[in-house]
Amino acid sequence: xxxxxxxxxxxxxxxxxxxxxxxxxxxxxxxxxxxxxxxxxxxxxxxxxxxxxxxxxxxxxxxxxxxxxxxxxxxxxxxxxxxxxxxxxxxxxxxxxxxxxxxxxxxxxxxxxxxxxxxxxxxxxxxxxxxxxxxxxxxxxxxxxxxxxxxxxxxxxxxxxxxxxxxxxxxxxxxxxxxxxxxxxxxxxxxxxxxxxxxxxxxxxxxxxxxxxxxxxxxxxxxxxxxxxxxxxxxxxxxxxxxxxxxxxxxxxxxxxxxxxxxxxxxxxxxxxxxxxxxxxxxxxxxxxxxxxxxxxxxxxxxxxxxxxxxxxxxxxxxxxxxxxxxxxxxxxxxxxxxxxxxxxxxxxxxxxxxxxxxxxxxxxxxxxxxxxxxxxxxxxxxxxxxxxxxxxxxxxxxxxxxxxxxxxxxxxxxxxxxxxxxxxxxxxxxxxxxxxxxxxxxxxxxxxxxxxxxxxxxxxxxxxxxxxxxxxxxxxxxxxxxxxxxxxxxxxxxxxxxxxxxxxxxxxxxxxxxxxxxxxxxxxxxxxxxxxxxxxxxxxxxxxxxxxxxxxxxxxxxxxxxxxxxxxxxxxxxxxxxxxxxxxxxxxxxxxxxxxxxxxxxxxxxxxxxxxxxxxxxxxxxxxxxxxxxxxxxxxxxxxxxxxxxxxxxxxxxxxxxxxxxxxxxxxxxxxxxxxxxxxxxxxxxxxxxxxxxxxxxxxxxxxxxxxxxxxxxxxxxxxxxxxxxxxxxxxxxxxxxxxxxxxxxxxxxxxxxxxxxxxxxxxxxx
Amino acid sequence: xxxxxxxxxxxxxxxxxxxxxxxxxxxxxxxxxxxxxxxxxxxxxxxxxxxxxxxxxxxxxxxxxxxxxxxxxxxxxxxxxxxxxxxxxxxxxxxxxxxxxxxxxxxxxxxxxxxxxxxxxxxxxxxxxxxxxxxxxxxxxxxxxxxxxxxxxxxxxxxxxxxxxxxxxxxxxxxxxxxxxxxxxxxxxxxxxxxxxxxxxx
Numbered sequence: 024x025x026x027x028x029x030x031x032x033x034x035x036x037x038x039x040x041x042x043x044x045x046x047x048x049x050x051x052x053x054x055x056x057x058x059x060x061x062x063x064x065x066x067x068x069x070x071x072x073x074x075x076x077x078x079x080x081x082x083x084x085x086x087x088x089x090x091x092x093x094x095x096x097x098x099x100x101x102x103x104x105x106x107x108x109x110x111x112x113x114x115x116x117x118x119x120x121x122x123x124x125x126x127x128x129x130x131x132x133x134x135x136x137x138x139x140x141x142x143x144x145x146x147x148x149x150x151x152x153x154x155x156x157x158x159x160x161x162x163x164x165x166x167x168x169x170x171x172x173x174x175x176x177x178x179x180x181x182x183x184x185x186x187x188x189x190x191x192x193x194x195x196x197x198x199x200x201x202x203x204x205x206x207x208x209x210x211x212x213x214x215x216x217x218x219x220x221x222x223x224x225x226x227x228x229x230x231x232x233x234x235x236x237x238x239x240x241x242x243x244x245x246x247x248x249x250x251x252x253x254x255x256x257x258x259x260x261x262x263x264x265x266x267x268x269x270x271x272x273x274x275x276x277x278x279x280x281x282x283x284x285x286x287x288x289x290x291x292x293x294x295x296x297x298x299x300x301x302x303x304x305x306x307x308x309x310x311x312x313x314x315x316x317x318x319x320x321x322x323x324x325x326x327x328x329x330x331x332x333x334x335x336x337x338x339x340x341x342x343x344x345x346x347x348x349x350x351x352x353x354x355x356x357x358x359x360x361x362x363x364x365x366x367x368x369x370x371x372x373x374x375x376x377x378x379x380x381x382x383x384x385x386x387x388x389x390x391x392x393x394x395x396x397x398x399x400x401x402x403x404x405x406x407x408x409x410x411x412x413x414x415x416x417x418x419x420x421x422x423x424x425x426x427x428x429x430x431x432x433x434x435x436x437x438x439x440x441x442x443x444x445x446x447x448x449x450x451x452x453x454x455x456x457x458x459x460x461x462x463x464x465x466x467x468x469x470x471x472x473x474x475x476x477x478x479x480x481x482x483x484x485x486x487x488x489x490x491x492x493x494x495x496x497x498x499x500x501x502x503x504x505x506x507x508x509x510x511x512x513x514x515x516x517x518x519x520x521x522x523x524x525x526x527x528x529x530x531x532x533x534x535x536x537x538x539x540x541x542x543x544x545x546x547x548x549x550x551x552x553x554x555x556x557x558x559x560x561x562x563x564x565x566x567x568x569x570x571x572x573x574x575x576x577x578x579x580x581x582x583x584x585x586x587x588x589x590x591x592x593x594x595x596x597x598x599x600x601x602x603x604x605x606x607x608x609x610x611x612x613x614x615x616x617x618x619x620x621x622x623x624x625x626x627x628x629x630x631x632x633x634x635x636x637x638x639x640x641x642x643x644x645x646x647x648x649x650x651x652x653x654x655x656x657x658x659x660x661x662x663x664x665x666x667x668x669x670x671x672x673x674x675x676x677x678x679x680x681x682x683x684x685x686x687x688x689x690x691x692x693x694x695x696x697x698x699x700x701x702x703x704x705x706x707x708x709x710x711x712x713x714x715x716x717x718x719x720x721x722x723x724x725x726x727x728x729x730x731x732x733x734x735x736x737x738x739x740x741x742x743x744x745x746x747x748x749x750x751x752x753x754x755x756x757x758x759x760x761x762x763x764x765x766x767x768x769x770x771x772x773x774x775x776x777x778x779x780x781x782x783x784x785x786x787x788x789x790x791x
Numbered sequence: 792x793x794x795x796x797x798x799x800x801x802x803x804x805x806x807x808x809x810x811x812x813x814x815x816x817x818x819x820x821x822x823x824x825x826x827x828x829x830x831x832x833x834x835x836x837x838x839x840x841x842x843x844x845x846x847x848x849x850x851x852x853x854x855x856x857x858x859x860x861x862x863x864x865x866x867x868x869x870x871x872x873x874x875x876x877x878x879x880x881x882x883x884x885x886x887x888x889x890x891x892x893x894x895x896x897x898x899x900x901x902x903x904x905x906x907x908x909x910x911x912x913x914x915x916x917x918x919x920x921x922x923x924x925x926x927x928x929x930x931x932x933x934x935x936x937x938x939x940x941x942x943x944x945x946x947x948x949x950x951x952x953x954x955x956x957x958x959x960x961x962x963x964x965x966x967x968x969x970x971x972x973x974x975x976x977x978x979x980x981x982x983x984x985x986x987x988x989x990x991x992x993x
């Protein structure tokens with residue numbers, strides 16, 4: 024008898040037990056497969072359904088909520104392609120379009136930090152490439168357990184090294200991101216990678232297999248056993264307390280332990296990028312999809328389901344790195360650096376010639392049919408025969424959700440009861456404590472390992488509020504990008520916390536002088552089977568959809584990462600929100616650095632924009648100085664965010680601003696310190712009202728700006744016209760951060776406190 | 792090169808011809824992923840078969856970062872580049888000192904001039920045997936030196952060297968990222984490109 028499980032055998036041996044539970048399918052799901060097929064699935068079909076119906080690929084628990092993004096989307100003339108594609112596409116004018124997306128690689132990065140994080144970069148880059156765009160930059164939002172925890176010492180350097188290894192080799196500048204620490208991420212680090220790409224309007228590619236007779240070509244790396252069941256199964260299962268990467272799912276019943284985490288080859292990815300762009304330019308592709316989680320299974324079913332509807336695939340034609348692989352493993356393999364294209368028969372030779380030029384391996388593995396069936400053969404025998412939409416669409420769950428009782432207790436822990444610094448010396452000490460805390464300390468230890476310059480169009484990069492890229496040299500057209508998330512705010516109130524993350528990213532983009540245009544998101548949560556987590560998720564999605572509607576920026580795509588928990592302890596709900604903006608002229612960009620005074624120049628005037636209330640729930644001050652989490656997060660005010668953003672863009676366009684910095688974690692105190700350190704220039708401020716509230720409150724909708732000498736009157740008029748409260752609080756200059764009547768801190772002391780933390784934790788930045 | 796007033800021409804690694812160019816820049820990057828030794832495979836690229844004799848005959852050649860590594864592997868320049876002393880990739884804007892302003896690529900600078908140019912590499916520690924180092928110092932073949940921090944443990948804080956004739960220069964920092972203050976820390980790197988344009992025009 025053939026060792027391969029064929030459709031004929033499945034029909035003949037209907038009662039053979041199938042290892043559906045081991046592959047993560049429930050009995051209900053398995054029975055649904057049997058009902059769809061009218062027989063038991065073959066091992067190949069079972070493998071295919073198991074990965075396609077995993078949480079990671081099917082969004083089965085989140086789908087019913089995510090629909091709000093489309094339903095509540097504000098009218099936007101900028102959207103060329105929205106949700107449902109690999110990534111959304113946004114019109115930025117002058118014939119250019121931008122596509123961007125953020126995706127999680129949390130679980131692989133915990134198991135094997137270096138390769139897990141590296142392949143996270145590789146995966147999101149292929150998503151962007153598949154849209155027809157040239158990838159031009161990456162960003163990374165990283166969250167780890169306590170900075171001093173021994174395991175953080177294993178995970179963080181590995182993750183940063185992996186991102187550095189992959190992104191630098193690929194030739195993509197890393198222009199920003201986040202780094203934060205919290206005990207809730209111990210055992211569940213968050214590694215969210217963003218990529219942005221640029222194309223001309225006509226360059227948009229589709230992920231559909233259309234036109235019967237067209238050939239299906241798999242190109243890029245050969246397929247190996249790495250990552251069999253990797254992302255799709257890993258990201259769909261909760262780690263036990265002994266999480267060791269032993270989660271394994273070999274559909275062939277092979278007992279061999281295989282690495283669950285994929286291994287990255289950035290040079291091959293670089294060749295794949297250039298090869299694809301040349302294929303697109305030559306008009307050689309009618310449909311294309313990247314291979315990520317669930318590999319060939321996902322690409323074939325999704326391409327077929329989105330196109331004419333049928334496909335014939337010869338699995339034995341897939342180039343292999345390991346000749347022992349059978350159909351189930353080939354379908355599930357998550358080998359990196361692969362793409363699948365649909366090509367007219369008459370263009371196949373040209374297609375293969377371009378691949379040969381770039382040393383990219385390519386193989387015709389099948390063709391589009393009009394049978395409505397996805398049929399797969401293995402040396403002439405049929406091993407799969409399914410309606411592709413049944414696998415691509417997957418189940419849909421309305422998971423139970425319940426606001427946990429602990430929310431009330433948390434809200435009752437009012438930060439107003441915390442002891443506040445009594446005098447200037449106390450305020451000074453708290454500011455230094457914040458600046459030296461791992462989440463707010465200088466991040467050069469991390470960011471110096473990334474190439475922020477490559478491609479030569481980076482105008483702003485970390486530690487600026489947002490990354491800013493030049494798109495067009497002649498006009499100065501550019502794009503700005505920022506990601507933000509705040510697990511503490513979201514733990515206190517996931518609806519408001521998500522709107523605060525959105526507000527902060529929106530404000531960060533605006534601070535450069537760009538106009539926010541569109542939103543992507545990476546929703547990191549615990550297990551969807553926990554009603555409390557599901558409530559957090561539903562609230563976060565509702566908050567984001569409502570927030571985007573209020574700000575007039577549509578969600579163009581995103582990613583959901585569930586099962587971020589160890590045992591029954593879930594991470595803080597952590598939606599990470601990415602905002603894209605367009606900058607009309609990057610030569611008028613505004614950075615966070617206070618301007619160096621040259622000779623007899625008058626100092627720049629510092630203005631505090633927005634309104635400050637005593638809001639300390641979830642604040643960095645409560646967290647760092649008291650280890651406290653409780654109360655209510657700051658109240659977002661989306662109308663004021665809009666007004667502030669419009670003011671910042673107008674003032675940048677008029678050339679009125681020497682610097683702008685958004686106020687967020689650590690409030691005005693931390694923002695002033697960062698701007699001083701970035702510019703190497705001090706400042707002197709006089710604060711209205713209670714200095715503690717003025718310095719450390721985290722009220723939303725605020726920024727501090729340095730107005731160029733002579734521009735005060737014009738800026739004041741502009742602020743009034745935009746309805747933004749603006750208070751003159753001081754001037755730049757000198758070599759200390761001075762708060763009149765409270766304290767003065769020399770820049771050298773600020774710098775020492777700010778820069779020593781991460782090297783002390785993770786090793787010296789420079790030798791010797 | 793365009794900013795310096797010349798016309799850039801792309802050369803394909805797999806071609807043999809140099810397409811009549813007046814000078815060649817081997818840019819940075821990760822040839823063959825740097826999976827073996829940096830530059831060790833690229834030195835065998837077909838285009839190198841033309842480039843090596845042309846360089847030996849006086850063609851101005853500049854190797855930046857991976858290009859420098861390739862020139863060392865091809866024995867057009869002495870020494871080698873090894874892993875940074877800190878064993879991590881480093882991106883930093885660095886203060887450099889132009890030690891030799893007579894080469895084809897540095898003639899618009901003055902000797903001793905200090906410039907700010909980004910460094911971004913993981914294997915940038917310059918090494919050579921003591922005899923070679925002494926000879927480089929004595930003959931003025933040290934072109935660029937780290938003037939502040941020695942970020943990667945390079946011997947003698949050497950950031951760039953040239954051949955005896957001064958037409959072939961290699962350096963780890965990236966002058967092409969310091970040609971416009973909009974996209975770099977300075978415009979100090981433009982001099983490398985202006986130098987060769989002046990040299991070719993002369």
